[in-house]
Amino acid sequence: MAGVLNFSQPSLFRPLSGSRQIPRTSFSIRATSESSKTPQTPSSSSTTSTQEKPEPTPFAAPPNFKPPEPKRFAVRPDKALDILGAALALFFRFGTGVFVSGYSASFVSKDEIPPDQYTLEIAGFKVKETSKLGPRPEKPIEIYEYESCPFCRKVREIVAVLDLDVLYYPCPRNGPNFRPKVLQMGGKKQFPYMVDPNTGVSMYESDNIIKYLVGKYGDGSVPFMLSLGLLTVSY
Numbered sequence: 001m002a003g004v005l006n007f008s009q010p011s012l013f014r015p016l017s018g019s020r021q022i023p024r025t026s027f028s029i030r031a032t033s034e035s036s037k038t039p040q041t042p043s044s045s046s047t048t049s050t051q052e053k054p055e056p057t058p059f060a061a062p063p064n065f066k067p068p069e070p071k072r073f074a075v076r077p078d079k080a081l082d083i084l085g086a087a088l089a090l091f092f093r094f095g096t097g098v099f100v101s102g103y104s105a106s107f108v109s110k111d112e113i114p115p116d117q118y119t120l121e122i123a124g125f126k127v128k129e130t131s132k133l134g135p136r137p138e139k140p141i142e143i144y145e146y147e148s149c150p151f152c153r154k155v156r157e158i159v160a161v162l163d164l165d166v167l168y169y170p171c172p173r174n175g176p177n178f179r180p181k182v183l184q185m186g187g188k189k190q191f192p193y194m195v196d197p198n199t200g201v202s203m204y205e206s207d208n209i210i211k212y213l214v215g216k217y218g219d220g221s222v223p224f225m226l227s228l229g230l231l232t233v234s235y
Contacts (some may be wrong), residue, residue: 082148100131100163132219133163140165141213142195144182146172151206152192154226158210161226162218 075083107125120127143159143166145152159166169178171191182193186204194209195202199216203209214222 100133100161104131105129131163134217134219137164137196137198137217139197140167142167142169142197143192143209144169144171144178144194145192146170146175149191154206155192155194155209158213158223158226161223162213164213164217 106128107122108128110121110124110126113119113126113128119129141159141164143152143155145155145168147170156168169181171178171182179189182191183189185195186193186202188204190204192206192209193202193204194212196212196216201212203212210222210226214220
């Protein structure tokens with residue numbers, strides 16, 4: 001690369017007439033630069049072929065490993081009574097809790113349902129669903145219970161019948177979390193235990209809880225299949 005810079009001496013004053021002309025001097029500077037370009041060597045990727053991927057290490061079972069023998073599905077002998085007791089509720093109470101209290105359905109014309117409400121439409125008619133529910137609690141009902149308790153199961157069913165918002169506190173046997181809290185609040189470790197923060201009412205006994213919830217948040221009538229005392233309890 002080369003370049004030439006020319007500089008000329010400017011005249012500060014215009015020459016006077018009759019005076020001697022001052023010669024103008026100029027000088028030039030030549031600058032050159034050289035860039036050393038080293039020839040690029042071709043990369044190994046362009047000269048060599050694509051490398052083959054290494055084969056994965058074959059999987060091997062650990063030493064002394066014995067695969068389990070396949071077995072048919074079966075219930076453990078010590079759990080047979082638990083399975084049978086859990087199934088009895090279906091036959092004794094005939095699906096109590098599937099529908100809410102006073103549930104009924106009927107076919108009506110399209111004009112009876114507001115356009116902003118969704119309903120099932122069949123053959124030009126809409127299905128109107130109604131129920132008999134009381135006032136809704138502002139705060140969720142608190143129920144302390146555990147899964148295998150048959151009396152707790154009755155309370156869970158009435159909660160489904162009344163369509164209530166409930167906070168369940170699991171209290172399994174030897175549970176360290178909520179069982180001591182029930183003893184502290186009610187004075188004994190008995191389940192189910194209900195606390196209604198809307199009214200300040202708390203109580204034990206599943207039948208009493210059912211009557212309270214039905215009277216406060218339902219139509220006052222206990223479902224027949226939950227009003228038979230011990231006949232409605234199944235293990």
